[in-house]
Amino acid sequence: MKWDDVGQLNCSVARTLAVIGDRWTMLIIRNAFIGTRRFADFQEQLGLTKHLLSDRLKRLVDVGIFKKVPYQQGRYEYRFTDMGRALYPVLLSMTAWGDAWLDEGKGAPLLYIHKDCGKKMIPTMVCSECGDAVTARDVMIQPGPGLYSDANTTQHSS
Amino acid sequence: MKWDDVGQLNCSVARTLAVIGDRWTMLIIRNAFIGTRRFADFQEQLGLTKHLLSDRLKRLVDVGIFKKVPYQQGRYEYRFTDMGRALYPVLLSMTAWGDAWLDEGKGAPLLYIHKDCGKKMIPTMVCSECGDAVTARDVMIQPGPGLYSDANTTQHSS
DNA sequence: TGCTAAGGTTCTAAAAAGGAACCATTTAAG
């Protein structure tokens, strides 16, 4: 299977990965959450080639994660749409995993303070209904409305 | 910057992406959470080439996400370590985002039932301390212990 | 003994990433 076909699978993980699952995209998004908005800043901070950055930003705009906002004659910057901002939990979950498992014993490079309660936070995934923390064993999968709604039945057998 | 250098950055997102941030790895992990354990099954379900699958599994074992468990003479299967199982929130957050933003109006392909409370769950990221849902605006970043602990100071200026 | 299945490796072609150089606007400086 070619990579481009992955986005056609009827699976939310596959479709998400088709959008953000390449080498640089999540790093671009990370920096956008930190406040980066302009082409040159992304390029300097990430050190990727202009060619790639240009391509990735274009794709992120196409998908609807960023929008181009003019800030001068003929200049514009890249800002999150709601769709883009909604990726924050993905970023947080990666951060939390990296902090926990890849810190080489040195502790997390950054700490996350929850403004509302003022404490150091560990991002935690919970059930929206009962608020309990969720692990793989706590979850059961069931077919949903989007599963058989088209001809594409090439998804995993769960 | 070459991709291989990204893993050296003193940033948990970058280090996480260096491990799971390529095209196929998270899909392999997704299937592992569904129960897939054997080479041939991964290959059939994902449709990626044996070459790549072999390489990715090897890397996942090296990193410590999978361990090889023998199940016959000279045969073994790939199972999560604790480190690997800890990736579940990353998978859930991607799923939730895809369900919310990429369903093309058809609804989620799969529903997630939280066994403990029996309800359809939307995975939600909360603060470990106060339990409130977290968005990008609620979080403040602070230098942590791992930030200046080595010569590598090439991280983002937050 | 020969067949099949699992779990690969090797080979080649196609696609993507990396690096450097170049270009078109716009603003700023002399």
Add this chain to the structure above:
DNA sequence: CTTAAATGGTTCCTTTTTAGAACCTTAGCA
């Protein structure tokens, strides 16, 4: 008014990765 420099790219070429197919090795079994 002319030149310089910054922004936001594009083009061209080389090096890496992927994709796809074919081949190999070991174990179990008829």
